[in-house]
Amino acid sequence: MPHEVRGVVARGKGEPVEVTTVVVPDPGPGEAVVRVLACGVCHTDLHYREGGIGDEYPYLLGHEAAGEVVEVGEGVTNVAPGDFVVLNWRAVCGSCRACRRGRPQYCFSTFNAARPMTLASGEPLSPALGIGAFAERTLVHSGQCTKVDRSVAPEVAGLLGCGVMAGLGAAINTGGVGRGDSVAVIGCGGVGDAAIAGARLAGATRIIGVDVDPRKLEWAREFGATDVLDAREGDVVERVRELTDGFGADVVIDAVGRPETWRQAFYARDLAGTVVLVGVPTPEMRVELPLLDVFSRGGALKSSWYGDCLPERDFPTLVDLHLQGRLPLERFVSERIGLDDVEAAFERMERGEVLRSVVLLG
Template sequence: MVHKVQGVIVREKNAPATIETILVPEPGPGEALVDILTSGVCHTDLHYQQGGISDDFPFLLGHEATGIVNSVGPDVTEVKPGDRVILNWRAVCGECRACAKGQPQYCFNTHNATQKMTLEDGTELSPALGIGAFIEKTLVAAGQCTKVDDESDAAAIGLLGCGIMAGIGAAINTGEVKRGESVAVIGCGGVGIAAIQGSQLAGATTIIAVDIDQAKLDRALELGATHAVNSRNEDPVEAIRALTGGHGADVVIEAVGRPETYKQAFYARDLAGRVVLVGVPTPEMMLELPLLDIFGRGGSLKSSWYGDCLPSRDFPMLVEQYKLGRLNLDAFVSERIGLGDVEAAFAKMHAGTVLRSVVEL
C-alpha cells in the first residue's frame, strides 16, 4: 500500500516552498511509518532551500518533529504502532568503530529509511536530514524514533529533535559545563538560547549572552543568562573577561559559525578553558589563528555534532526536565502554523522575530 499525503517540498535552489502530493510507501525491514504531529521550522530547512546543504533537489523539508508511529516493518523492536516519538536524524548502527568503543553518540554510520518517498510522477525526494517532516506521514528508519510520554506539549518537545538539542548538548555533553563554572554564549538565536538553558541546567553560575541584537539579549536574560553583552557596542572579549574576574569564561560556546565570532570565543576563554563550536559554518569560510596562541592557552577546542547527543538517552531525560519545570521548552515555540505557512516562517526567521515557528498537523 502506498499512502498519498500532503507535504512541503522545494524543487530547486531558492525556489519557494510549496505543498505537493507525496507518495509514501509502507515500511520495509527496519523502517517505521510515522504520523506527524508537529515539526519546527529550523535554519537547516532554510539552508536546504538555499542549496547550502547539497544540490540533491527536490527536498522534502522538515525534521524537528514529533509523531505517532503508524506501522513498522519486519524485525522492528524499538517502537510499535501507537507510540509517541520524537524523530532524530542519527539512527546509530551499533557496529562502527565509534559504537564499538562505547561512543554511539559519534556513530560514523548513521542511517535512514532505505525506501524513497516520491512525487506522483515518480521523482524521488531527498528528505531533510533523512526525515522530511513537513508532511502528514513520513518514512524513517526505526532507530530515528525515540519513544516519549504522551503528556507533554508535542510542539515544545519536538524541538529537541535538532536545534534545541544541539544547543543544550553543546553545553552539557560537549562543553561538559560543571556546577559553579562560567559560560559565555556567542549568538543568541534558538541554538544559543538553548545553550544558555543547558548551561543553567548544568549548574553554571555566570552565564554571559553575547549578540548584536538587543532584543535577543533581552530574551536571553529572561531565559537564563545572568549577563548580556551587546557586541555591536563593546568588545565582547574584554566584556567577558571583565565579567569573569579578568580571566575569561571556563566555557565559551560559539553558536554563530563565523571565523570572526570563533576568534572572539577563542580569546574570551580562560586559560585551559573550553571552546565549543556549534554554529554551522559555510564551506568557503577559513579560520586563521596563531599556532603559538593555540598551544599557549591550553584547554580544548571542540566541535559539537548535534550536541553530541544520544537520542535514546538524552531526549527522555530532557523531556523529564521540561516536565519538572527545569527546562523551558515552551518559550521556544513562538508561533504555531500550518503546512502552507512555511515560506512565511522562513521570512520571520530571516527577520529574527521568532525562536521557532512550529507546524502543527
C-alpha cells in the same frame, strides 16, 4: 498500502517551497511510518532550499518533529504502532568504529529509510536529514524514532530533534559545563538560547549572552543569562573578561559559526578553558591564529555535532526535566502555523523575529 499526504517540497535552489502531494510507501524491514504531529521550522531546512547542503532536489523539508508511529516494518522491535516519538537524525548503527569503541554519539554510519518517498509523478524525494517531516506522514528508519512521555506537547517535544538538542548538548555534553562554571554564549538565537538553558540546568553561576540584536539579548535573559552583551558596543573579549574577574569564561560556545565569532570565543575563555563550536560555518570560511596562542592557552577546542547527543539517552531525560518544570522548552515556540505557512516562516526566521515557528499537523 502507500499513503498520499500533503507535504512541503523544495523543487529548486532558491525557489519558494510548495505544498504538494507526497506518496509515503509501506515500511520496509527496519522502517516505520510516523504520523507527524508537529515539526519546527529550522535554519537547516532553509539551507536545503537554498542549496547550501546539496543539490539533490526535490527535497521534502522538515526534520525537527514529533509524532505517532502508525506502521512498522519487518524486524522492528524498538517501537510499535501507537508509540509517541521524537524523530532524530542519529540512528546509531552499533557497528562502526565509534560505536564499537563505546562512543555511539559519534556514530559515523547512521541509518535512514531505504525506500524513497516520492511525488505523485513517482519522482523520488530527498528527505531533509533523512526525515522529511513537513508532511502529514513520513517514512524513517525505526532507529530514528525515540520514545518519550506522551504527556509532553508535540510542538515542544519535536524541538529536541534538532536545534534545542544541539544547543543544550553543546553546553552539557560537549562543553562539560558544571556547577559553578562561567559560560559565555555567542549568538542568542534558538541554538544559543538552548545552550544558555543547558548551562543554567548544569549549575553555571555566570552565564553571559552575546548578540547584536537587543531582542535576542532579552530572549537570552529569559533562558537564564545572568549578563548580556551587545557585540556592537565595545570589545567582546575584554567585556567577557571584566565579567569573569579578568580571567575569561570557563566555557565559551560559538552558536554563530563565523571566523570572527570563533576568534572571540577563543580569546574570551580562561586559561585551560573550553571553546565549543556549534554554529555551522560555510565551506569557504577560514581561521588563522598564532600557533603559540593555541599552545599557551591550553584547554580544549571542540566542535559539537548534534550536541554530541545520544537520542535514546538524552531525549527522554530532557522531556522529563521539562515536565518537572526545570527546563522551559515551551519558551522556544514563538508561533504555531500550518503547512501552507512555511515559506512565510522562513522569512520571519531570516529577519530574526522568531525563535521557532512550529508547524502543527495533528
